[in-house]
Amino acid sequence: MSLTANIAEVKAYIESITDIKPEIGLILGSGLGVLADEIENPAVIPYKEIPHFPVSTVEGHKGQLVIGTLKGKNVVAMQGRFHYYEGYGLDAVTFPVRVMRAIGVDRMIVTNAAGGVNESYAPGDLMLIKDHINFTGRNPLIGPNDEKLGVRFPDMSTAYCPDLRALAHKVANAHGIKVQEGVYVGLLGPSYETPAEICMLRILGGDAVGMSTVPEVIVARHAGIRVLGISCISNMAAGILPQPLSHEEVMETTEKVKSAFLTLVKAIIKE
Ligand code: 6GU
Numbered sequence: 001m002s003l004t005a006n007i008a009e010v011k012a013y014i015e016s017i018t019d020i021k022p023e024i025g026l027i028l029g030s031g032l033g034v035l036a037d038e039i040e041n042p043a044v045i046p047y048k049e050i051p052h053f054p055v056s057t058v059e060g061h062k063g064q065l066v067i068g069t070l071k072g073k074n075v076v077a078m079q080g081r082f083h084y085y086e087g088y089g090l091d092a093v094t095f096p097v098r099v100m101r102a103i104g105v106d107r108m109i110v111t112n113a114a115g116g117v118n119e120s121y122a123p124g125d126l127m128l129i130k131d132h133i134n135f136t137g138r139n140p141l142i143g144p145n146d147e148k149l150g151v152r153f154p155d156m157s158t159a160y161c162p163d164l165r166a167l168a169h170k171v172a173n174a175h176g177i178k179v180q181e182g183v184y185v186g187l188l189g190p191s192y193e194t195p196a197e198i199c200m201l202r203i204l205g206g207d208a209v210g211m212s213t214v215p216e217v218i219v220a221r222h223a224g225i226r227v228l229g230i231s232c233i234s235n236m237a238a239g240i241l242p243q244p245l246s247h248e249e250v251m252e253t254t255e256k257v258k259s260a261f262l263t264l265v266k267a268i269i270k271e
Contacts, residue, residue, distance in 0.1 A: 004146060006052040011102040013051055018043035018067050022076035024269060025105035027216055029112035031254030033062050035262055036077040042068035054082050054092040071270035076100055083212055085190040090140035094219035101223040108220050109228045109265060113250050114210035115237035117202050118182055124257045127180040128168050129160050129229030132214050133206055135187050140215045141222055150222035159221055164228040171267045177260050182207025184231055186214030195239025209237050232257050
């Protein structure tokens with residue numbers, strides 16, 4: 001079956017479950033999935049029940065689509081996302097973005113937990129993603145291009161929509177939430193970086209580092225979706241602080257910053 005046929009099948013499946021036509025897509029990263037619990041009148045669809053969807057394996061990821069209303073807007077949230085390091089292909093990692101586009105999404109908020117590379121950052125900071133560096137050495141658009149889905153050579157000069165980012169700054173200010181703005185470097189993982197790699201990424205202009213987001217944003221831009229990206233700086237990257245990195249620290253920090261994150265994202269959706 002072709003990609004477009006698979007997308008059409010999932011679109012029909014979702015539309016058989018809910019009448020809600022989402023306009024905003026949310027991809028919720030490690031520990032940030034709680035936002036989906038606040039969606040009203042939700043249709044909750046476990047990934048394992050959706051045709052052609054892969055199934056999420058990482059701790060802290062629930063693995064379901066939640067479609068409903070949030071702050072008066074129709075939204076679809078991915079509660080848990082797929083990572084390349086789990087062994088999925090990039091086509092699987094980015095398939096949900098194709099589905100979002102097909103069911104009506106034209107703006108997307110993508111979130112993640114990321115390591116701080118910029119030494120002026122602190123764990124618990126929220127960072128609006130200004131741009132990314134694709135350090136994965138791969139691209140989800142490799143292969144024949146289907147012109148119905150997007151152009152062969154998509155422009156990435158405003159990958160992260162300046163207008164949405166300006167709105168996010170305005171909303172953050174109004175709520176007294178401090179936000180950083182910086183460049184997200186996407187790597188494959190699953191090992192964290194060495195101190196030498198983090199030093200290199202800093203020299204190259206990176207402010208935060210993570211193992212997600214880049215493939216989804218490339219496909220979103222290909223599909224014509226405008227993107228707002230928010231990183232939760234869950235820990236400082238290797239070589240900055242004396243202690244080793246751990247997934248537990250990532251989860252602990254996202255737990256602490258959750259309420260500011262929820263307030264910010266809900267206020268942005270409202271606006
Ligand atoms: Cl330090 N590196 C990567 N690649 N991903 C992360 C991280 C670091 N901290 C949270 N996620």
